[in-house]
Each structure stands twice: as structure tokens, then as C-alpha cells.
Amino acid sequence: MSHIESFIAYAGEFEETLADDDWSRLLKHFCEDAVYEVDSGSFGCRLDGPTAIFKGMKKSLDGFDRKFDGRDVAIDSGPELDGDEMRVSWSVTYKKEGLEPYVLRGRSEARFRDGKIAYLADRYDASVDADALAWQQANGLELDPRYV
Numbered sequence: 001m002s003h004i005e006s007f008i009a010y011a012g013e014f015e016e017t018l019a020d021d022d023w024s025r026l027l028k029h030f031c032e033d034a035v036y037e038v039d040s041g042s043f044g045c046r047l048d049g050p051t052a053i054f055k056g057m058k059k060s061l062d063g064f065d066r067k068f069d070g071r072d073v074a075i076d077s078g079p080e081l082d083g084d085e086m087r088v089s090w091s092v093t094y095k096k097e098g099l100e101p102y103v104l105r106g107r108s109e110a111r112f113r114d115g116k117i118a119y120l121a122d123r124y125d126a127s128v129d130a131d132a133l134a135w136q137q138a139n140g141l142e143l144d145p146r147y148v
Contacts, residue, residue: 056147063144
């Protein structure tokens with residue numbers, strides 16, 4: 001399986017995990033010493049190892065994604081492959097009955113070792129904090145995307 005195919009498989013199973021909270025299915029996609037970094041002004045962090053990664057992701061999903069009725073993920077550019085590194089830009093449109101859609105844009109980078117994710121990073125533009133605050137104030141829904 002190519003790195004792009006591996007990432008697509010991970011992303012698909014991540015969406016299943018968003019729905020049912022079964023984090024065990026994702027373990028096969030990560031090296032034991034995997035690192036996940038979030039590059040953002042207000043909720044940036046570094047998580048080491050699958051246990052910490054999944055705990056942080058769950059916290060973020062509970063405080064942000066699961067506050068909405070649903071979400072649509074779109075690939076804006078990529079994926080691009082350079083050796084063992086894959087990059088993709090994406091946008092997620094979050095929806096909740098009676099509220100304006102909220103669009104979050106970012107970039108993901110994954111490095112693979114032995115067919116598994118050794119390093120994963122999600123990067124957000126500096127404007128994401130101000131955009132999120134403005135959306136929350138306009139729509140009256142409090143969101144907490146922090147991982148730790």
C-alpha cells in the first residue's frame with residue numbers, strides 16, 4: 001500500500017472513530033513512537049505516542065467537532081508525496097441546525113516508517129483563532145479545540 005493509500009485508509013477510519021469513539025482501530029496506523037503536532041496559536045501542542053495522540057484527539061473532537069451536527073471534509077490541494085512524507089491541504093465545513101456553517105482550513109503532513117505514521121502534523125493559518133472567535137460570537141456556540 002502506498003503512503004497516500006495508507007493515509008486515506010487512516011483518514012477514513014478516523015471518520016468512523018469520530019462517529020463511534022472506537023480508537024483501537026487507529027492503532028494499526030501509527031508507530032509506537034509516533035508524534036503528533038498541532039501548529040496553531042491557541043491550541044498548538046505536541047503529543048508523543050499513540051495513547052497521548054488519541055487522548056488529545058478525543059478531547060479536541062469532544063470540545064469542537066462533536067458540538068456540530070455534521071461535517072464535510074474536502075481536499076483543497078494534494079496529496080503530494082516526497083519520499084516518506086505526504087502533504088495535503090484541506091477544508092472542513094461544520095454544520096449545525098440554525099447556525100451559519102463554519103469552515104476550517106488547514107494542512108496536514110505525515111511521515112511514514114515501515115508503512116505506518118511516524119509523524120503527523122496539522123497546521124493552521126494565524127487567522128484561524130480570530131475567525132473562530134468571530135464565528136462563535138456571531139452564532140452563540142462555544143468551541144474548545146484544544147488537545148491538552
